[in-house]
Amino acid sequence: MLMKKTITRGNMFRQLKADLGGKDSYRGVTLTYTWLANQFGHFSLGFIPAFITYLLLKPHMEETRAALNAAWIISAIWLVFETINFLGPLTFGKKGGMKSYVFQPAWGNVAFDTITDLLFFWLGAFFCSLLCAPTLLAEEIVMITGLLILYPSYYWYLTKMYLQTPGYPFQFRxxxxxxxxxxxxxxxxxxxxxxxxxxxxxxxxxxxxxxxxxxxxxxxxxxxxxxxxxxxxxxxxxxxxxxxxxxxxxxxxxxxxxxxxxxxxxxxxxxxxxxxxxxxxxxxxxxxxxxxxxxxxxxxxxxxxxxxxxxxxxxxxxxxxxxxxxxxxxxxxxxxxxxxxxxxxxxxxxxxxxxxxxxxx
Incomplete structure (x- = not known):
């Protein structure tokens, strides 16, 4: 299928500028704004629990070790949660399992979304570790995770623009x-x-x-x-x-x-x-x-x-x-x-x- 019109980087920049400025209380929210807020939430859900875990571990071990352990624990918890969240509702959580779908979910697309969420969780957790007690390992993980997150962020922000522009009456896959x-x-x-x-x-x-x-x-x-x-x-x-x-x-x-x-x-x-x-x-x-x-x-x-x-x-x-x-x-x-x-x-x-x-x- 040939595309007649595509979204340019200039279009994306103008949308990002609009999402970051102004007040949503009078202009409403877009799918792109919602995605940005959602990912900030994922980052925070990595950062805040890691910080609380660090405070609990700190009296019992060295600060650097407590900071790293807190980040690993929270990252592992979110990995288990997202794995269950990915497989549960789409397979075992649905009556009849995978065979009950008239049209199978786009598994690759859903998996990519899950991986994107995990990267934001992990980035938040190890960024917290880096702030609490800087270590070379935490710094390397933050840098690697930050680089890995660039393409998914570009892809999903662009995808949300393609989804919000048509003016669909509801979201439905x-x-x-x-x-x-x-x-x-x-x-x-x-x-x-x-x-x-x-x-x-x-x-x-x-x-x-x-x-x-x-x-x-x-x-x-x-x-x-x-x-x-x-x-x-x-x-x-x-x-x-x-x-x-x-x-x-x-x-x-x-x-x-x-x-x-x-x-x-x-x-x-x-x-x-x-x-x-x-x-x-x-x-x-x-x-x-x-x-x-x-x-x-x-x-x-x-x-x-x-x-x-x-x-x-x-x-x-x-x-x-x-x-x-x-x-x-x-x-x-x-x-x-x-x-x-x-x-x-x-x-x-x-x-x-x-x-x-x-x-x-």
């Missing part, structure tokens, strides 16, 4: 999507969209309310954002207005527009059950695309972008999948680049009403 009845062919279809090496792939998600369309679309796009692909999440209503907007790269707060993104998620095109009527037809959607002076640019952007279309119900009588594919074919999308997944058969059945039982929306 593909391994968290758990509809047990999904067919293996549909799982392979999602993987095909994720792993394709070209632009212009289109995935249609059909289904009623509560079938998991939006969650699945966000999860797929999130995995691609973590791979550092530029993405945009939007509702259909917002996109109709965006068809009439001009791209403006002069705004430092906008890293890319929908036309320059690699991934586009169009949510809420049609609501699906319990609303039977399709509010937007393929022809009507195309009329919005062509309604502005930028209609040629809009068509090209839609054709050449990897798009996830979140639609309403589909069945054999309505044949909506075929109609939407025909619309895309009319603007130049190749039919082998159109994928369709119907989640209607996986939607949860409503509970029966009874005394003390309230139906969930």
């Amino acid at each position: 593909l391994s968290q999507w758990n509809t047990e009845q999904i067919d293996s062919s549909d799982i392979e279809l999602v993987r095909r969209f994720l792993d394709n090496n070209s632009m212009g792939m289109h995935l249609f998600l059909f289904g009623p309310k509560s079938s998991g369309k939006t969650s699945l679309s966000v999860a797929i796009a999130t995995e691609l954002s973590i791979r550092h692909y530029s993405a945009v999440y939007t509702s259909a209503m917002k996109l109709y207005c965006m068809f009439f907007e001009q791209d403006d790269d002069t705004n430092a707060g906008v890293l890319w527009t929908w036309r320059k993104a690699s991934i586009l998620v169009i949510d809420d095109i049609n609501p699906g059950d319990p609303i039977k009527e399709d509010l937007i037809t393929p022809d009507r959607f195309l009329s919005f695309v062509d309604g502005s002076s930028s209609h040629d640019i809009n068509r090209t952007a839609l054709k050449d972008t990897n798009v996830i279309w979140v639609l309403g119900n589909d069945d054999e009588d309505r044949k909506l999948s075929a109609k939407w594919q025909e619309m895309l074919y009319s603007i130049g999308v190749e039919k082998e680049k159109m994928l369709s997944l119907n989640l209607q058969r996986f939607a949860p059945k409503p509970a029966k009403a009874g005394y003390g039982l309230q139906l969930q929306s």
